[in-house]
Amino acid sequence: MPDSDPPPSSAPATLSPEVRAVLGRWNPQGAALLRAAGGAADNGAVPVARAAEAVTLIAPADASTLLLRTELARFEPWIALTDPMVDPATAPAVALVLLDAGAALGASTLGVVSRLRANGTRILFAMNNTHAYPDWRAVLDRNTALLIPVLGGDPGIVPVSARLSVAARQSGDAALLDRSGLGVLHTRLTAAAGADGGADRLAAVLHRVLSDTRERIVGQSAELNSGAEVARLREERATLLATRDGGRAQAMAALRNRMHLARMDLLHDAGARIRALNATARSDLDRLGRRTIKTYPADLQQSVNQLTGELDAVLTHRLADVSHQLETVTGPTPEAPVRAPVPRTDPPPRLGPDPEPRHRGVEDNLMIALGASGGFGLGRLAVAPLALVPALNYATIPVTLLLGAAVAYWVVRTRAHIAERAHVRQWVTDALVNVKAQLEQRVSTALVEAESQLTDQVVRATTARVVETDRRVAELESRVRELNSRQPAQLAACRRDLEILDSVRTQQL
Template sequence: MPGSPAVPDPDSASASVSTDDVRAVVERWNPAGGALLRPAADAGQQPEAVVGEYDSVTLIGPDDPNTTLLRTELSRFEPRVAFTDPVTDPANLPDVIGGGPAVVLVLLDPGAAAGAGLIDPVARLQASGNRILFAMNGVHAHPQWRATLQHDAAMLAHALGAEPEIVPVSARLAVAARGSGDAALLDRSGLAALHAHLSVAIGNHGPDRLAGATARILADTRDRVMGQIEALRSGTAVTRLRAERTTALAGRDGGRAQALAALRNRLQLARVDLTHEVGARIRTLNATARTDLERLDRRAVREYPEQLQQLVNEATGELDGFVGRRLVELTRQIEAVTGPAPGSQPGPGSSPGRPADPPPRVGADPDGRPRGVEDRLMIALGASAGFGLGRLIVAPLSLVPALDIASVPITLALGAGVALWVVRARGHLADRAHLRQWVTDALVNVKAQLEQRVATALVEAESDLTDRVVRASTARMVETDQRVAELEKQLRRAAAEQPAQLAACERDLAILDAAAGS
């Protein structure tokens, strides 16, 4: 790569990297490389017979894309570590490893705790003199991986008799770091640390490999130092801090204006929806009342006001439930914009301690229908019709002189009966018409009370939600002011410390160049 130092010979490289200054620089800029450099330098001082003891690492884990990606990313590190094919069933390990000791890498699942089917064979392998290393692969996809790691560590410590070191790794983060050139993200991926552990375990430090590994570590560290020098000279960090401060100042009101505008908009929509719901329920009540009135007899007419009040009570309960759900949804929509305010309570309409208002009353029972000229006219018309009908019925009797006198009381009785029926029927119809008019007037009054009930709920909700918006925005305003003050402090510190940081980077770069050229 451009700017990389020349590869030193093994003896000079080993001597150079053993100095305290070079090690300090490497460990400061490249912790994973420093972890590999220390045992590499120590191994370089040992006889040839004790290095390179293991040819490959036996891999225990699922044979899936995540394992394949992990092996691919580890193969990019120097010195190269060879792996066997993944052993998916730990019970087959004795056949795979054979009789001699081996280095075994056990991949743990961050989404599920390790069971006895894995822990018991691993314990037997360690008892047989094998070197066991553990890695938890794919931690980026499991937020709860730390709890799983602690559980697995406790189970393995009980089985192995010692606390195991489990390296959390994420090959996906390593891919992202390689694509963006982010060295810090590569360190977070854990692959460099795992590679260092594997290299130490297999004794992968022969003279040729030692020289290549040392040169690679020094070159990687030098690239990191150069990147920091370029960032300091270009003022990238200062520019980023200024842009972040500008963004923070733009939102200094804590989103209050946006939240209040959203609140007004949502309240208007809720008012339209609830007003329409009130009208729909009143229309339903009116249609139900008309149907009931058509089936009422004379006795039921007097009892219908109480029945109508019961219908109004049921409709009010259903409307209250609808209003409560609508206001809870309104609160959720506003909190999606503002976030929950500190110390916020349950949404409007859902608070269990809020007393419910009594349902609207339909009013006093209808007054008795006054008897007027129409009733007297119905008596006359009924009597007339009855007498005519009676004369028609007894007309055959008039042909017999002996029965002619008997036809008179029959005619009078039929006339009186028909007159009574007509009067009662007409009175029943008039009573139902009178009750129908009373129901119409009563439902108009009920509708007005329900609309007032909805308006009261909306006003209370508006007051509560406005308070939530103000409290949430005020909290964010305080956070924004603190963040702006912190950014200004960082800007002043960056401006003051930039020359010293640049000088320190140049000193570290000079040490690395001297180590690479020695």
């Protein structure tokens, strides 16, 4: 154990079973150290001192090895370690092979181990720097598999971390010191080297083990009296209760907000596309002839179909964006992942029946009369020079009639074509108003269905979290009740164990 105050000059002759039981409960590594150093035999007697063997350290000469040697030197009894070497010149009695947790051992190290075993050396193995490598257990298993064929058995590699030992010494955390593995390694080195150091050194070791055990018991008593563990559990319980709905309220608020924005944007987009199509249709009508105007409703229906496909693509992309934004609020849930809803593939809106034939009215008859009158006037004006010749006076009458009829026919056809364009233009306007209403209904229906699907997914995702939160809250409440019910018995046990240790300290004094 690490050095502290000077120990008494002699050790007690025996350790009672009660003392050994207390040491085994609170400080198992210290109890193992006493057994390894000869401080507590099976019958509790302190044996005669033995001579200690020096341990040959086989390790790379780096900062990690130096730190490990420094930390081992703070333990009692002190174990003599030789300078780090890669290949010992002579066969030592005891050797410590230090491995690294970052990589499996190589062929050179296996060769050194094989020669040491052939020479009868007792070999101990330790793997340093476990704090720096999360996958050190896989490296430990690999090293064990490589050493078993060489040694013929389990090498018993001790995972250690000198830096954890430093942190434990600076913070006074006994549990952290146990995690560092330095105590287990020192115990094995003590047993292998036989470093009891005599009665005075055994007394020092016993003093340190008793003092460290007493500090652990006192620390546990202080923690029980302060109620720190109960307070921590209650704080965690309050935090869980604050988010007991699993984030459902926040997710539903985000869903309503995103769907409202999507509805506004998509309806505005649909209206803008219809207005653009109406403007394009007006421009097309101005260029259509008498024959092509009859097939224009079918062309306009194709344009509506294309517009509907583009709007569906925008709608699908927007719903995928909403589902992604919702997943950022709810978090990934493998049990019930949020999926982007897919709009229904309904047929595109129809323009309705084709425009009805335009019926002739008073305006058409008036245009016939005006056309004939204007035509006869133009014909009369055109043949006026021929009237100066008396012989051609009668020939001007048929020419006048033909010109008048031709001009009247042209005026009537032109006026009819203009009226047909106006008729189709009005039909296009009315039809696109109907298409706009159908597209808005299409968008609204898709958004309502998507909101229903996303709401169901959010409920299922948050329900799993609610169940997990309730389970965790129940565990915390059970733990708090258990701690409160066990606290008096634990405090009594701590006082009883302290009295047992204090009786040993009184015997030492």
